[in-house]
Amino acid sequence: MSRGTRFWPGAALCVGLMLQACMSAPQPAASRAFFIATPQDTEAVHAFAREQDRQVQMCAETHACDRAHYIRGLAALYEDRNVAVKHFRTAAETPNGRYAAPSLQWIRLLENGRDGSQYQAALSQAAERLVRDVLEHETKDAHAAQLLKRQLKEREKKIDELTQQIDALKRVDQEVKEKIKPSRPAN
Template identity: 40%
Template sequence: MRRRGIWAGGALLTLASLSACTPAVSPTSPFFMPDAADLSRYQSLVQAQETQLATCAERAICDRLRFTRALVALYENRETAVRQFQKVVAISPDGRLASSSRGWLQVLKDQPSGGTWSGPLARMTEHLVRDVLDQELLIQQLSKELDGPALRTLQQGLKARDKQIEELTRQLDALKRIDQEMKDKEKRRPKHTPGRTPPASGKDAQP
């Protein structure tokens, strides 16, 4: 499979740098706010992936399953998401999804858990994550019906999913650089200290 990662979290890094004063809430709160339909659909995906992970033998497939499980956890529990991304890094530190997982771990660390999302970058980030998960749901459904047309649709779905994850990776990497540049610029900004009032010249001092 082609190299995968996640472009989508990049917007979060910029938002995180602008919301440092937001009061934190429980680390077990969801990172994305789900609705009932999300939870129902993604729960079936989690159950299927847990079953596959129990017998998974190929590293690339195992990494993808864990990574997708971590994306689902963004709608469930921040601590669970962190734990799942950490597993991807720990088990395959040089794997295709390790870099993306490190990026998400940084996002989850920097973004206050009570942070409010707004703006096009935040919306685009969540939409891209949803697209990846929707592709996984489609793949799960089609894998149960592997006749000729379903197999071709499954292959197309796999390609589309990989492109989406590559796009998410590029965005995350780009916005990580933006965040670092903002921090570097802040460090280089000169600090102003109160100046001493220069003594009056002799001419001006005379009555």
């Protein structure tokens, strides 16, 4: 057997084994979604992510980039961990910002993987922060709704008072017109 004849079967075997190894290797965890959206929610999640991408692009106008990146990072948890980490890092760049601490917690959670007590602690902290933020938001919304109702009642009361004053002025005006009516000369 010639030397070239022995080479090709061996090379083919090596290439085949390498290809098999590459195909069977698991995807790195960092590139997969952290949460899996249900089939019903997939389109809504993608639409929300697109809207948040728009918010991120326009955030400089409203000086709310840390919020825009934080919300986009949350949406990216359903898409790609790397995208989520990128947005959480940007949100964390405002050190005293409202979203810095929760962003850092999400980064630790996403980068540490799902093993060990660090994962459990990071998950617990992130969940606690998220629940606290939702409750704060709901409390603010409830307070704002109560304030708007109170203002609406005050305005309705003011409108009623003004309507009564206008009606009274109309009556006075009518009475004055009736008293001043020119009398017709008798023929």
